[in-house]
Amino acid sequence: MSRIGKLPVTVPSGVAIKIDSGKIEVKGPKGTLARSLPPEVKVEMADGIVSVQPGVENENTKALWGLYRVLVNNMVIGVSQGYTIGLEVVGVGYKFEQKGADVLIAAGLSDTVLFKARPGLTYKLEGATKMTVEGIDKEKVGQAAADIRRIRPPEPYKGKGIRYAGEVVRRKAGKTAGK
Numbered sequence: 001m002s003r004i005g006k007l008p009v010t011v012p013s014g015v016a017i018k019i020d021s022g023k024i025e026v027k028g029p030k031g032t033l034a035r036s037l038p039p040e041v042k043v044e045m046a047d048g049i050v051s052v053q054p055g056v057e058n059e060n061t062k063a064l065w066g067l068y069r070v071l072v073n074n075m076v077i078g079v080s081q082g083y084t085i086g087l088e089v090v091g092v093g094y095k096f097e098q099k100g101a102d103v104l105i106a107a108g109l110s111d112t113v114l115f116k117a118r119p120g121l122t123y124k125l126e127g128a129t130k131m132t133v134e135g136i137d138k139e140k141v142g143q144a145a146a147d148i149r150r151i152r153p154p155e156p157y158k159g160k161g162i163r164y165a166g167e168v169v170r171r172k173a174g175k176t177a178g179k
Contacts, residue, residue, distance in 0.1 A: 002054075002062050002065040002066040002069075003066075004066035004069055004070060005052055005053075005054070005062070005065035005066040005068075005069045007069065008049045008050065008051050009049065009050040009051070009052075009069065009072050009073045009076055010048065010049055011045070011048045011049065011050060011076060012076070012080050014028060014029050014080065015027065015028040015029075015076055015079055015080050016028075017045055017050060017076075019043050019044070019045060022036055022037050022039070023035070023036050023037060024037060024043055024072065024075070026072075026075040026076055026078075026079050027079065028076075028078075028079025028080045028136075029079070029080065030078070030079050030080065030081075030082050030136045031078075031079055031120075031136045032079065033075045033078060033079055033136060033137060035071060035072075035075065037068065038064055038068070039055060039056060040054065040055055040056050040058065040060060040061045040064045040065075041053065041054060041055055041061075041064055041065055041068045042054070042055040043068070043072065050072055050076075052065060052068050052069040052072060053065075074138045074139075077138075078135075078136040078137055078138055079136055082134060082135065082136050083134070083135060083136070083137075083138045083141045083142075084132050084133065084134045084141070085132065085133050085141055085142065085145040085164065085165075086130065086131070086132050086164065086165030086166070087130070087131050087132070087133065087145060087148055087149065087162055087163070087164060087165060088129055088130045088131075088162070088163060088164075088165055089105075089107060089129050089130075089152075089161070089162050089163075090129070090154065090159055090160055090161065090163065091107070091108055091158075091160035091161065093106060093108065094106060094107050094108060094129070094152075094160065094161075094162075095128040095129060096125050096128060096129065096130075096131045097112075097125075097128070098123070098125050099114065100117075101117035101122075101123070102114055102115060102116050102117050102123075103115045103117075103123050103125070103131065103148075105148070105151055105152075105162070107151055107152035107161065107162060108152060108160065108161075109151075109152065113151050115147070115148055115151070118140065118144055120135050120136065120137060120140060121133060121134065121135040121140060121141060121144055122134045122135065130165070132165075133145045133148070145164065148162060149162045149163065149164065154167070154169040156169065156170060156171055156172045157171070157172055157174055159171060
């Protein structure tokens with residue numbers, strides 16, 4: 001039995017779920033998300049509660065059962081509340097700058113990096129050193145934040161670079177002058 005897969009997904013008011021053969025569509029106040037379902041899992045809805053059950057017994061079923069329960073839950077949360085990930089840049093001259101829907105990033109490289117806007121995501125700047133990535137799809141929000149962080153990950157000696165909000169960078173001691 002999958003401990004995660006057994007848990008029901010409660011559907012808040014204002015969210016509508018439509019389950020067709022092999023596909024689930026979730027509509028809410030923030031937007032619509034859809035995902036195809038594998039034949040190993042069955043998704044059923046009754047009385048505002050979505051349950052995911054194994055459809056076929058094989059070795060892959062337990063993993064897919066828990067996975068698709070979490071994916072359906074993320075879809076429900078995304079269309080009702082949305083997801084945000086905060087980023088901050090640390091370093092002299094390092095900054096974020098809004099350029100239309102895109103973001104221009106100065107992170108100590110020889111030239112600034114233009115991060116193109118992705119569909120379904122919004123980028124909000126709070127000053128020159130902080131920004132948030134917002135959207136309804138948890139996977140896309142997380143991937144965009146990871147791609148921005150990958151431009152200049154924080155380094156361990158001075159802590160300069162792009163990091164997630166609240167991320168603690170373990171600092172190393174530099175070389176010491178020896179005799």
